Amino acid sequence: MKLSSLADYAVVMMSAAARHCGAARMNATTLSAETGIPLPTAQKLVSRLSAAGLLESSRGTGGGVRLSRPPAAITLADVVEAVEGPIAMTACAETGSHDCNLEPDCRIRPHMDAANSAVRAALAGVTIAALSRDAVRAPAVPQLAVPSPVIGTIAPL
Amino acid sequence: MKLSSLADYAVVMMSAAARHCGAARMNATTLSAETGIPLPTAQKLVSRLSAAGLLESSRGTGGGVRLSRPPAAITLADVVEAVEGPIAMTACAETGSHDCNLEPDCRIRPHMDAANSAVRAALAGVTIAALSRDAVRAPAVPQLAVPSPVIGTIAPL
DNA sequence: TGCCAATCGGATTGAATCGATCCGATTTGA
DNA sequence: TCAAATCGGATCGATTCAATCCGATTGGCA
Numbered sequence: 001m002k003l004s005s006l007a008d009y010a011v012v013m014m015s016a017a018a019r020h021c022g023a024a025r026m027n028a029t030t031l032s033a034e035t036g037i038p039l040p041t042a043q044k045l046v047s048r049l050s051a052a053g054l055l056e057s058s059r060g061t062g063g064g065v066r067l068s069r070p071p072a073a074i075t076l077a078d079v080v081e082a083v084e085g086p087i088a089m090t091a092c093a094e095t096g097s098h099d100c101n102l103e104p105d106c107r108i109r110p111h112m113d114a115a116n117s118a119v120r121a122a123l124a125g126v127t128i129a130a131l132s133r134d135a136v137r138a139p140a141v142p143q144l145a146v147p148s149p150v151i152g153t154i155a156p157l
Numbered sequence: 158m159k160l161s162s163l164a165d166y167a168v169v170m171m172s173a174a175a176r177h178c179g180a181a182r183m184n185a186t187t188l189s190a191e192t193g194i195p196l197p198t199a200q201k202l203v204s205r206l207s208a209a210g211l212l213e214s215s216r217g218t219g220g221g222v223r224l225s226r227p228p229a230a231i232t233l234a235d236v237v238e239a240v241e242g243p244i245a246m247t248a249c250a251e252t253g254s255h256d257c258n259l260e261p262d263c264r265i266r267p268h269m270d271a272a273n274s275a276v277r278a279a280l281a282g283v284t285i286a287a288l289s290r291d292a293v294r295a296p297a298v299p300q301l302a303v304p305s306p307v308i309g310t311i312a313p314l
Numbered sequence: 315t316g317c318c319a320a321t322c323g324g325a326t327t328g329a330a331t332c333g334a335t336c337c338g339a340t341t342t343g344a
Numbered sequence: 345t346c347a348a349a350t351c352g353g354a355t356c357g358a359t360t361c362a363a364t365c366c367g368a369t370t371g372g373c374a
Contacts, residue, residue, distance in 0.1 A: 001246075004331095004333085027351090040333095047353080059339095059342075060343075063341075087159075111283060119158070132265075162362065163362070186321095195363065197362095198364085203322075214321085215322095216370045217372075218370080219371075219372075220321050221322095222322090
């Protein structure tokens with residue numbers, strides 16, 4: 001139930017890119033140097049995030065990448081889905097419902113779908129803008145992108 | 158962002174065990190036959206779930222396992238944590254905060270903790286009892302264990 | 315009281331996915 | 345027209361995960 005290292009790196013990179021939003025384009029090398037992510041990995045992430053439409057890339061001399069949308073319009077769910085694929089806790093949730101090789105009539109499937117939606121909503125409630133904001137005074141309740149009551153009601157672990 | 162196959166199997170097994178709650182003990186063989194999970198895997202899961210305190214095992218002839226708590230008191234979060242370990246989206250979330258090998262002062266960490274709590278709460282809102290209940294008339298909002306407002310406000314994808 | 319049978323528990327092997335790395339194709343600027 | 349710098353895809357190694365097997369323990373029965 002933990003997201004992969006690539007997804008973790010992608011969140012850090014997007015957050016770093018958001019901090020330089022006004023400063024024109026950045027390239028994979030600069031992002032790598034700023035975040036400490038190995039350069040080849042940063043290049044791979046740039047490719048995937050561009051393919052997903054979260055980054056816009058310009059090739060050639062002086063090229064680079066930049067956020068295709070404002071940081072407030074990019075959520076953790078977008079980044080995770082761009083790197084890891086659809087957010088589906090169970091294998092049967094992303095494909096059709098006909099290939100559950102366990103029980104032929106899986107009665108727990110609808111409930112799992114509900115839990116799946118809840119997890120996705122939790123990730124969709126955190127924006128890159130909220131992550132890139134400086135959090136020195138660590139607020140108990142982080143800023144939310146949309147008026148979603150999901151995270152606001154969660155007590156710390 | 159998908160849970161492992163073992164965790165998936167564990168949920169199915171716990172759900173099957175909940176349906177036979179009154180019928181004394183069950184053994185790994187019976188659970189395997191009912192769910193279609195390979196027997197060795199079922200044995201492994203029984204071990205882990207017992208170690209986590211979700212199942213109570215009795216050895217010897219006529220032994221077996223049974224739920225240690227009512228199905229309404231066991232949530233998806235309990236099962237997932239028993240099989241996969243703590244629910245921590247990022248590696249730094251489960252260990253101390255001192256070994257983030259990327260940024261020395263990780264500013265996105267507090268926000269990720271909030272998202273992590275939200276995900277865990279989403280899983281803690283679904284009980285085994287809700288899963289074992291027959292869901293032919295698939296309700297839009299699944300039954301919740303505690304008065305948690307988390308899932309109740311989530312719209313389907 | 316001794317034996318037997320059935321069970322859980324941990325250790326081992328194989329496979330698949332993931333992460334890191336490298337090289338080629340493309341484009342812009344001089 | 346040339347050259348430099350970038351993105352994009354393909355390859356290789358490592359780690360984790362899933363499945364399998366065997367031994368230790370316990371309760372029932374003769």
